[in-house]
Amino acid sequence: MSSEEPMAGSAESQARLAALxxxxxxxxxxxxxxxxxxxxxxxIRVDYPPGDPGLPPHRHSGPAFGYVLxxxxxxxxxxxxxxxxxxxxxxxxxxxxxxxxxxxxxRTDAWSRFVVTMLCAxxxxxxxxxxxxELAERQHLRAPRPGA
Numbered sequence: 001m002s003s004e005e006p007m008a009g010s011a012e013s014q015a016r017l018a019a020l021x022x023x024x025x026x027x028x029x030x031x032x033x034x035x036x037x038x039x040x041x042x043x044i045r046v047d048y049p050p051g052d053p054g055l056p057p058h059r060h061s062g063p064a065f066g067y068v069l070x071x072x073x074x075x076x077x078x079x080x081x082x083x084x085x086x087x088x089x090x091x092x093x094x095x096x097x098x099x100x101x102x103x104x105x106x107r108t109d110a111w112s113r114f115v116v117t118m119l120c121a122x123x124x125x126x127x128x129x130x131x132x133x134e135l136a137e138r139q140h141l142r143a144p145r146p147g148a
Contacts, residue, residue, distance in 0.1 A: 027067065027090050028065060028067075028090035028092060030063075030065065030092045032062075032063035032092075032094050032095070032119075033063075033094050033096070034062075034063075034094075034095075034096060035062060035063065035119050036061060036062045036119065036120070036121035036122070036124075037122075038121075038122045039062050039119040039120060039121060039122070040119070040120050040122060041117060041118070041119055041120075042117070042118050042120055042126055043115060043116070043117040043118075044115065044116055044118070044126075045069075045113065045114070045115050046103070046112075046113065046114050046115075046116065047111060047112075047113050048071075048073075048104065048105040048111065048112045048113075049105065049111055050105060050107060050108050050109055050110055050111065051105060051107070051108040052104055052105045052112070053102075053104040053105075054073075054074075054102060054103040054104030054105065055100075055103055055104075055127070055129075056129055056130075057099050057100065057101050057129070057130040057135055058099070058100055058127045058128060058129050058130055059095070059096070059097065059098060059099055059100060059127065059128055059130060060093065060095040060096075060100070060118055060120070060126060060127050060128075061095060061096070061120050061121035061124040061125070061126070061128075062095040062096070062118060062119035062120050062121055063092065063093065063094055063095045063118070063119050064092065064093050064095060064116050064117065064118040064119075065090070065091075065092045065116065065117050065118075066085075066090060066091045066092065066114050066115060066116040066117070067089075067090050067091075067114060067115050068085050068086060068087050068088065068089055068090075068091075068112070068113070068114045069087060069113040069114055069115060070087050070110070070111060070112065070113040071086075071087060071105060071106070071107050071110045071111050071112035071113060072084050072085065072086050072087070072105070072106035072107050072110075072112060073085045073091070073103055073104070073105065073106060073112050073114055074102050074103070074104050074105075074106040075091050075102060075103060076100070076101040076102040076143075076145075077093050077098055077099070077100055077101065078098050078099040078100075078101065078138065078141050078142060078143075079098075079141055079142070079143060080143055081143045081144070081145075082101075082102055082143075082145060082146070084106050085114075095118075095119070099130050099135075099138065099141075099142075101142065
């Protein structure tokens with residue numbers, strides 16, 4: 001909802017919309033490079049126990065948008081340095097060919113819980129694991145890692 005959009009309707013409707021606008025906080029805004037034609041939206045919740053490394057390197061068929069509910073996630077996309085995403089923070093990934101290297105629990109003393117909404121290409125899985133051969137071929141695209 002943009003403050004530049006004209007409001008239509010009765011004065012009461014306009015007043016309610018104005019009040020609602022002050023109740024909304026934009027947590028994330030992103031312009032994905034593409035959305036698969038005929039995309040299907042899927043929202044999931046992920047719960048990792050303390051110290052869980054998360055999924056192995058993978059990719060999604062379309063963009064994904066997430067929000068950390070609890071704990072911390074170690075997040076790494078191809079070409080970007082790894083970073084910690086904490087409870088109350090958002091993340092997104094473009095999907096397609098980009099490898100998602102890490103999504104594990106960054107804490108050894110607490111659970112990590114996050115929700116992700118993905119726009120998946122029709123007839124394709126929501127995620128595909130990346131094999132060791134492809135990881136080796138694309139190693140030059142991975143950002144330098146601390147201690148590596």
